[in-house]
Amino acid sequence: MSGPAPDPLRGASCLVLGAGGFIGGHLCGELRRRGASVHGFGRRRSYPEALEGVRWTMGEFADRAALARAVDGAEHVFHLLGGTTPESSNKDPVADLQAGAVASLHLLDICRAAGVRKVVFLSSGGTVYGIPRSVPIHEDAPTDPISAYGVSKLAVEKYLHLYRHLHGLDYAVLRVANPFGPWQDPDRRQGVVPALMQAVLDGRPPEIWGDGRVVRDYLYAADAAEAIAEAAAYAGPHRVFNVGSGVGRSVLDLLRDVGAALGRGTDLTATHKPGRATDVPVNVLDTSLVRREMGWAPRTGWAEALQATAAWLRGRTAR
Amino acid sequence: MSGPAPDPLRGASCLVLGAGGFIGGHLCGELRRRGASVHGFGRRRSYPEALEGVRWTMGEFADRAALARAVDGAEHVFHLLGGTTPESSNKDPVADLQAGAVASLHLLDICRAAGVRKVVFLSSGGTVYGIPRSVPIHEDAPTDPISAYGVSKLAVEKYLHLYRHLHGLDYAVLRVANPFGPWQDPDRRQGVVPALMQAVLDGRPPEIWGDGRVVRDYLYAADAAEAIAEAAAYAGPHRVFNVGSGVGRSVLDLLRDVGAALGRGTDLTATHKPGRATDVPVNVLDTSLVRREMGWAPRTGWAEALQATAAWLRGRTAR
Numbered sequence: 039m040s041g042p043a044p045d046p047l048r049g050a051s052c053l054v055l056g057a058g059g060f061i062g063g064h065l066c067g068e069l070r071r072r073g074a075s076v077h078g079f080g081r082r083r084s085y086p087e088a089l090e091g092v093r094w095t096m097g098e099f100a101d102r103a104a105l106a107r108a109v110d111g112a113e114h115v116f117h118l119l120g121g122t123t124p125e126s127s128n129k130d131p132v133a134d135l136q137a138g139a140v141a142s143l144h145l146l147d148i149c150r151a152a153g154v155r156k157v158v159f160l161s162s163g164g165t166v167y168g169i170p171r172s173v174p175i176h177e178d179a180p181t182d183p184i185s186a187y188g189v190s191k192l193a194v195e196k197y198l199h200l201y202r203h204l205h206g207l208d209y210a211v212l213r214v215a216n217p218f219g220p221w222q223d224p225d226r227r228q229g230v231v232p233a234l235m236q237a238v239l240d241g242r243p244p245e246i247w248g249d250g251r252v253v254r255d256y257l258y259a260a261d262a263a264e265a266i267a268e269a270a271a272y273a274g275p276h277r278v279f280n281v282g283s284g285v286g287r288s289v290l291d292l293l294r295d296v297g298a299a300l301g302r303g304t305d306l307t308a309t310h311k312p313g314r315a316t317d318v319p320v321n322v323l324d325t326s327l328v329r330r331e332m333g334w335a336p337r338t339g340w341a342e343a344l345q346a347t348a349a350w351l352r353g354r355t356a357r
Numbered sequence: 358m359s360g361p362a363p364d365p366l367r368g369a370s371c372l373v374l375g376a377g378g379f380i381g382g383h384l385c386g387e388l389r390r391r392g393a394s395v396h397g398f399g400r401r402r403s404y405p406e407a408l409e410g411v412r413w414t415m416g417e418f419a420d421r422a423a424l425a426r427a428v429d430g431a432e433h434v435f436h437l438l439g440g441t442t443p444e445s446s447n448k449d450p451v452a453d454l455q456a457g458a459v460a461s462l463h464l465l466d467i468c469r470a471a472g473v474r475k476v477v478f479l480s481s482g483g484t485v486y487g488i489p490r491s492v493p494i495h496e497d498a499p500t501d502p503i504s505a506y507g508v509s510k511l512a513v514e515k516y517l518h519l520y521r522h523l524h525g526l527d528y529a530v531l532r533v534a535n536p537f538g539p540w541q542d543p544d545r546r547q548g549v550v551p552a553l554m555q556a557v558l559d560g561r562p563p564e565i566w567g568d569g570r571v572v573r574d575y576l577y578a579a580d581a582a583e584a585i586a587e588a589a590a591y592a593g594p595h596r597v598f599n600v601g602s603g604v605g606r607s608v609l610d611l612l613r614d615v616g617a618a619l620g621r622g623t624d625l626t627a628t629h630k631p632g633r634a635t636d637v638p639v640n641v642l643d644t645s646l647v648r649r650e651m652g653w654a655p656r657t658g659w660a661e662a663l664q665a666t667a668a669w670l671r672g673r674t675a676r
Contacts, residue, residue, distance in 0.1 A: 128523060131462050131516065135454070135458060135462065135512075139454060139512075140451055140455070168522075183519060184518075184519060184523070192512075193454075193508060193511075193512045193515075196501065196502060200447075200450070200504070204447060204503070315522070
């Protein structure tokens, strides 16, 4: 007469590096809901309301002493620190490699010295594969990024594999598709969803890079956070997972649906800017592994997710 | 009535970075034989006889100004610079990444600014794949290195792909198996072939890491050099090539054949040292791509290659 197994995250000590960011806020909330003790570390805390009940330490990723103090005592370390974007990374690949891979290597040394149980790394499903030979993209597909951002994400994945082999440090890599939702800053070029929405709310023509036929896999951030949290609890044999909706939508599709979500009709017209060299023409992830292994699936419908994002942006604009 | 096409390397200006090393010496000789104008750059020139007819510049890979001067005017740049070994890299992965990937990124920036036609990069068929799921290993197999050396080689491969995409800089990656032959220093832990031979020549018991069942793909360096040179001339669609013998031999097999090559019989006994964490159990490369695309195949027989290596070591010892 045993009941359901207790949640392994209940009472677990979780450190979220990059907690002050967009995904970090959603992840902290999800970990709190699962009963974990959550400590956030990062450069800034743009939306303190996202971090309710979370112990907070402000610090730089490059500050190894501060990082070591934060890691001390953590069972699970969620590595969401980045700092660059695919577009900015190509202007200075060396800086991107230093900020991404070198800093991550220092983190792994700290984690193994501290006896961390598992490192969960937020990789990038949108960049590590580069231009796919076919979609949806399976985890075993070739990885040939067309941004330095993707190369350094990939290098961190490889170092995680190496540290497990050499030092027994367990890990999970989540190659997350294009996330969107509340707390994604529309002004920081982080994502196309809030950028389009904010333009419409401001009465500006939305801007699109290229012809708008670029296809992406958009995932609501709260759903992404569920997968990231679950990866810490997961005890199976796999370590690298795609996390996405599995649905491809063009930017033009997105614009139509954004118009509908904002009640502005489905025929918004956009200003087209030149395409970017870092944009792969299509990216849709095969998510069968994470669905099968973790029992995870996105729970938020597309329209509902857009509505929630729009509501947050409206509230933010109104402040 | 056209004759055979002229060799595209005849008269071509070739810069060999790392020319003073073991493979560099063989490559310079091969390029000279094909009529190229050869400029060597490196930290040291251990065997000047390997660089006859080669213009030589002594310099550090980290010295960007010196590197830029060397690259200026070169059509083909052969990137053989490394400096670390798989074993040493795991003691300091950050230093390995700086010496390998960061320095290579600077090199690529220099090459694209100088209008270099093609960069040929010596990668590592023995480390980039990690522990293979099956052998022989195809170029499309998963790449999960178990040494930091392998991770930084892989990162350089990815940056080459990126720079071609972003800047049109052409390249070839050669994942070369375990090379051996003259000019491979038996004292520098570069390779097991000269280490075993030198021990036997010195009357010491040869030392083997682990039980000697580790299987490797050994390739004679002069044959490797032919593939590396040909990669500069190759104009087909592929860019990443395995280069190996395609034959797997255990260290115990090797020891038997080394004994025979040195005329010491086939029953030499070795001292066994603990296995190394960086040693994959087996590594044999599938070389069908380079054979088909470049018409390359190793030309030196196994016994002949061992004899030539032994002759060089004997001559060196006698000096």
